[in-house]
Amino acid sequence: AQKVTQTQTSISVMEKTTVTMDCVYETRDSSYFLFWYKQTASGEIVFLIRQDSYKKENATEGHYSLNFQKPKSSIGLIITATQIEDSAVYFCAMREPNNNNAPRFGAGTKLSVKP
Amino acid sequence: EAAVTQSPRSKVAVTGGKVTLSCHQTNNHDYMYWYRQDTGHGLRLIHYSYVADSTEKGDIPDGYKASRPSQENFSLILELASLSQTAVYFCASSERDAEQFFGPGTRLTVL
Numbered sequence: 001a002q003k004v005t006q007t008q009t010s011i012s013v014m015e016k017t018t019v020t021m022d023c024v025y026e027t028r029d030s031s032y033f034l035f036w037y038k039q040t041a042s043g044e045i046v047f048l049i050r051q052d053s054y055k056k057e058n059a060t061e062g063h064y065s066l067n068f069q070k071p072k073s074s075i076g077l078i079i080t081a082t083q084i085e086d087s088a089v090y091f092c093a094m095r096e097p098n099n100n101n102a103p104r105f106g107a108g109t110k111l112s113v114k115p
Numbered sequence: 116e117a118a119v120t121q122s123p124r125s126k127v128a129v130t131g132g133k134v135t136l137s138c139h140q141t142n143n144h145d146y147m148y149w150y151r152q153d154t155g156h157g158l159r160l161i162h163y164s165y166v167a168d169s170t171e172k173g174d175i176p177d178g179y180k181a182s183r184p185s186q187e188n189f190s191l192i193l194e195l196a197s198l199s200q201t202a203v204y205f206c207a208s209s210e211r212d213a214e215q216f217f218g219p220g221t222r223l224t225v226l
Contacts, residue, residue, distance in 0.1 A: 006157075033212050045158075045205065047214040091157060097212055100165045102148055102173060107157040 002027050004094050006106035013082055014114055020067065021077045021109045023092030034075045035093040035103065036064070045091075051075055082113045118142045121206050121218040128225050134193040136221050138206030147189040148207045148215065149173075149181060158205060164189055165211070196225045 003026040013019045025034070034051045049061040051068050059066045067076035079086055089110045095103040119140045128134045140147065146165050150158040160173030162181035170181040178200060180192040193200055203222050207215040 035214055037215075037217075043203065043220050045207075045217040045220075047216070050214055093215075095212060100171070100211075102146070102160055102163040102171070103209075103215065104160060104174070105150070105158040 002032075002094055002096050002101075002104050004092055004104050004106040006092055006109050008109045009107075010110040010112065012112040012114060015084060016081055018078065018080045019082055019111065021079075021090050021092075021111070023075050023077070023106055025073050025075065025092075025094045027073070027094065027096055029096045029098060031097055033095045033097065033103075034066075034068070035095070036066070036075075036077045037091045037093065037105075039089040039091065039108070041088070048090075049077070079111075082111075084113050084115060087111055087113045119206060119208055119216050119218040121204075121221050123221060124219065125222040126224070128193075128196045128223065130197060130225055132196050134196050134223065134225075136191040136193075136204055136206075136223070138189045138191075138218055139187055140189075140206075140208040140216070141187065142208050142216060143186070144208040144210055144216075145186070146209045146211060147183065148209075149179075149189070149191045150205045150207065151175065152203045152205060152220075161191065161204075196223075198225050201225045 036048045039045045065078045089108045091108045092106040093103045148163040149161040164170045164183040182190045206218040209215040
């Protein structure tokens with residue numbers, strides 16, 4: 001069964017710095033999809049960025065990028081030049097493509113960006 | 116216009132009562148999902164569906180039923196609500212291997 005683990009419960013950084021949030025996963029499949037989502041204080045959940053396991057290049061989207069290390073089953077989210085509005089809870093998710101499966105989520109990491 | 120809507124947005128139910136949470140999507144997505152979020156925790160999968168008139172069990176299906184009468188609509192049913200089902204419930208939709216679009220959530224309090 002697929003499993004997603006985020007060990008960092010909370011992180012606090014100063015504005016305009018770079019932060020990395022960790023995520024490790026377990027899967028028996030050689031092909032899978034990884035996602036990061038952001039949940040704001042209002043409760044809204046939005047998609048940020050994805051990494052397909054067969055792609056060697058790390059995905060980037062604006063000031064978000066990923067550090068994909070397939071041998072370590074790791075997908076870290078990197079936020080550069082953090083802003084106050086980046087304060088939120090970040091979730092990692094994985095989907096195995098077989099058997100019409102559904103994505104599973106990690107427990108989330110709460111990021112606080114301080115001025 | 117929001118592509119995934121949920122109703123009600125909040126609800127107070129009594130223990131042992133029946134609760135139905137509704138979700139509607141205009142994304143034309145095949146997949147729909149119900150997740151539960153407890154305070155300070157992640158999203159746990161309850162039920163999902165990849166085609167109308169069919170549902171699949173997630174990781175925590177006990178105490179919940181799901182119904183997908185059409186591509187656009189997906190309901191979560193609590194036949195006998197219990198205190199432990201107090202949580203925020205999120206519906207989402209997606210294409211098969213793509214990112215999910217979430218609804219605004221329904222805050223359910225069981226007393």
